[in-house]
Amino acid sequence: MNQLDTNHEDIFENFIFCLEGVPDIEEPHSSEVVESLEKLAFNYGLASIYKTCDTIEGLEESLNTLLYDDHGFKDYEIIYLVMKGEENSICLNDYYYTLDEIAEVFEGKLTGKILHFANSKVLDLSSDEAQFFLDVTGAKAISGYGTPFDRLTSINLDKAFFSFFKETDNVFDIVEELFQKNYDLCKLLDFRLYY
Template identity: 25%
Template sequence: MKGTNTKQRHIYCLEGNWNKHPHCKQSIKPMLDLLFTFSKTKYIYRKCPTKEDFIKGLQAFTQKRYSNYTFLYIAYHGRKNRIYFGKEYITLKEIADILEGKLNGKIVHIGSCSTLNTTERNIKDFINRTGCSLISGYKKDIPYIESSAFELLYFNVLNKYRTYTTIKKNIINKYSTLVNTLKFTIF
């Protein structure tokens, strides 16, 4: 398979609240705007502050009208094997229950602290049940600026390369310091 990707991957993003303040402007949306401006990466952005909103956002992603959006970007607070919505949370297993068999050929990136700090078995179960091509994220608490900068680089690599092996090789070789510092993982 050829190393470069001729078809642009589009991003479907679900983002939670980063702060309890109702007028807080913290968001990853400016990063998505930057990707669109400089690399023409199309995206759909949804603010989903509650668990119920998040589940609806996941279900919407699986609809046919979003079939060109091959990259699911989940941006929330997280802890080991969980994504948080205030005091509520959802586990990788629960997400897999919702998306079972619906992510064939899709890429999932969980941009949250420590969510992929779980067993390899849990991650492989997620991949097997959902059918996603790969899942990536962090195994520790991550600083917002550093992880956002890394995600810009990562999304760029995802749009340049098609195969899992080539994506992983390029991320690890080009950005090994950030990969190690952020405890970024890709399966």
């Protein structure tokens, strides 16, 4: 597992676990996500773990490692997923997995966490789908975007969203501040929060 530089460990109070879907984890790739997470660490004191996966088993293994091997997991408030997919599914290696299937894999394991999707995947859930995921996993909220990726990534809005966690962990206050300071981008990308 790759952890960004955390030489001043005592300054980090909130953490982000980022999992990016890639075609093949054995192949080198570059990602603007890593650079963005490094800036969050240095500018806002939000440390991150970044990992890639190319299968549902890799996703499950990464989250289980975090859950069971990382004793600081209680400090990871945000699970940031950067992967392709559609309304209620993610796509890994050309296979689609619904959020219902993912919820069952992580039953009761995401208590108090916010699952945030980059706009590489549209997030469009019915209230029943969202409620099922939240009830089964124990997650505090699911957030993402309703506008599909079209040359404009959500990386800057994601970064703004995460930076507000430095001041409070009240997700409603954070979303309100996000809209106040980034209204046009929130509307353009159709920021969504299910809780």
